[in-house]
Amino acid sequence: MAYNMKNTVQKPERLSPGHRMCAGCAAPVVVRTVLRALEEGDEAVITSATGCLEVSTFIYPYTSWKDSFIHSAFENASATTAGIEAAYRYKKKMGLLEKDYKFITFGGDGGTYDIGLQSLSGAMERGHDMVYVCYDNGAYMNTGIQRSSATPRYADTTTTPSGTQSLGKGQPRKDITGIMAAHRIPYTAQSALTANMKDLYEKSQKAIYTQGPAFLNVLAPCPRGWRYDTPKLLEISKIAVDTCYWPLFEVEGGVYTLNYQPKNKRPISDWLEIQGRFRHILKKPEIVEEIQKEVDERWKELLKLSGN
Ligand SMILES: Cc1ncc(C[n+]2csc(CCOP(=O)(O)OP(=O)(O)O)c2C)c(N)n1
Numbered sequence: 165m166a167y168n169m170k171n172t173v174q175k176p177e178r179l180s181p182g183h184r185m186c187a188g189c190a191a192p193v194v195v196r197t198v199l200r201a202l203e204e205g206d207e208a209v210i211t212s213a214t215g216c217l218e219v220s221t222f223i224y225p226y227t228s229w230k231d232s233f234i235h236s237a238f239e240n241a242s243a244t245t246a247g248i249e250a251a252y253r254y255k256k257k258m259g260l261l262e263k264d265y266k267f268i269t270f271g272g273d274g275g276t277y278d279i280g281l282q283s284l285s286g287a288m289e290r291g292h293d294m295v296y297v298c299y300d301n302g303a304y305m306n307t308g309i310q311r312s313s314a315t316p317r318y319a320d321t322t323t324t325p326s327g328t329q330s331l332g333k334g335q336p337r338k339d340i341t342g343i344m345a346a347h348r349i350p351y352t353a354q355s356a357l358t359a360n361m362k363d364l365y366e367k368s369q370k371a372i373y374t375q376g377p378a379f380l381n382v383l384a385p386c387p388r389g390w391r392y393d394t395p396k397l398l399e400i401s402k403i404a405v406d407t408c409y410w411p412l413f414e415v416e417g418g419v420y421t422l423n424y425q426p427k428n429k430r431p432i433s434d435w436l437e438i439q440g441r442f443r444h445i446l447k448k449p450e451i452v453e454e455i456q457k458e459v460d461e462r463w464k465e466l467l468k469l470s471g472n
Contacts, residue, residue: 169360175200176230178208183228184220188394190357190384190401191217191299195270197361198297198380199231201368207231208266209248213241213275216306216386217299236269238279242287242296245269249292266372267294272384273314274304277340288347288377295371298340299384309389313338317458318451319441321389326444331451336458344379345415351378353414357385357401363412363423370414383410391440400438407435408463413470420470429463432456 178199185192195217202208208231212218218235221228236244245267255261271280276298284296303321304310311321315333320326324333345352351374353367364382371378385392385400392400404410407430412423432455436442445451 167360167362167366169362172200172361172365175204178202178230179221180228180230184223185216186387186394188385188387188392188397189216189301190382190386190397191272191301192221193357193361193397194297194299194364194382194384197357197364198268198295198368198372198382201365201372202266206264206266208268209245209252210234211236211241211245211248211267211269213269213271213280214238214306215272215275215304216301217270217272219306238275240283241269241271241275241280242294243283245294245296246283246287246290246292249294253293267292268372269294269296271296271298272305273298273300273302273340274310274312276300276381277313277338284344284379285347288344288349288379291349291376293376295368295378295380297368297371297380297382299382300340301384301386301389302337303386303389305386305389314340318445318455320444321441331445331448332441339462341379341381341413341415344381345418345420347377347379348418349379350374350376351414351416353379354381354383354410355412356383356405356410357398358405358412358424359398359402367414389441391443392438396438403430403435403438406430407432407459409435409459411463411466413466420466422466422470422472425472432459 179195211234249267302314310323317336318332320332326332341354355364355367387394406426
């Protein structure tokens with residue numbers, strides 16, 4: 165059935181309002197969209213690595229989560245989910261449990277690209293029937309905007325401050341989506357908050373209802389770390405996609421599909437100008453050009469991989 169936003173948003177919320185995430189933060193919107201993809205009646209067991217999402221939605225004795233929720237340590241969120249999924253399979257096999265459950269892990273980029281990478285890789289490789297969702301805000305935001313391997317080159321963070329001796333982060337962003345696709349798991353996808361959430365909703369549905377491991381990497385703008393006005397959340401997500409900084413694609417059984425090609429590819433300066441973290445390079449055309457070149461190269465690679 166074709167995606168219908170009106171019907172979809174009328175599904176019962178599984179992340180209650182009243183949590184303490186910042187206004188203009190993408191992460192709770194990502195969570196609500198992913199969880200809406202669960203069929204009504206299906207229940208989930210959710211694990212979250214430490215990070216903004218976990219500490220702001222699950223403060224004892226309160227919780228925003230309607231489904232079962234486990235706060236896991238940074239490094240082992242995927243291992244926790246994998247263990248639960250294995251126990252579930254055993255109970256099912258022994259006839260000890262009737263109900264069907266889905267297993268979903270959320271982690272920030274610090275918990276995914278860096279600290280939890282080994283347990284994520286292991287769980288994916290072992291083939292657990294689970295979905296791992298990275299909400300990628302491009303830094304360790306919860307502890308004060310420290311750089312991660314997801315932080316884009318030249319971003320100003322508290323551990324890569326721009327100034328007379330530095331232009332911000334020196335290294336390029338790690339290609340975690342490519343790394344996960346290289347695991348040859350059934351489903352890997354990259355998504356963002358597009359205008360009607362269709363892309364993320366449909367990818368979440370596929371990820372949840374595909375047998376075996378699935379990985380979603382979702383761009384999650386952060387108003388504090390990226391320094392933009394809170395109402396600009398959707399605009400900034402759209403610019404990320406239209407500049408091809410953050411392409412929307414999926415990989416199923418090794419086959420790449422590009423989900424969106426902008427009719428008019430916007431210049432990367434549109435993406436840089438809307439965020440305070442790049443302010444120090446805006447008057448350096450050679451740096452902006454260098455970033456444009458990197459984006460173009462990655463885009464070309466993706467076009468080739470997806471047969472375009
Ligand atoms: C092993 C370990 N190291 C460091 C911390 C401290 N810590 C808590 S939240 C956090 C930042 C999390 O960053 P990320 O995963 O990117 O999620 P975000 O906060 O950006 O949502 C850090 C470093 C911790 N809890 N455990």
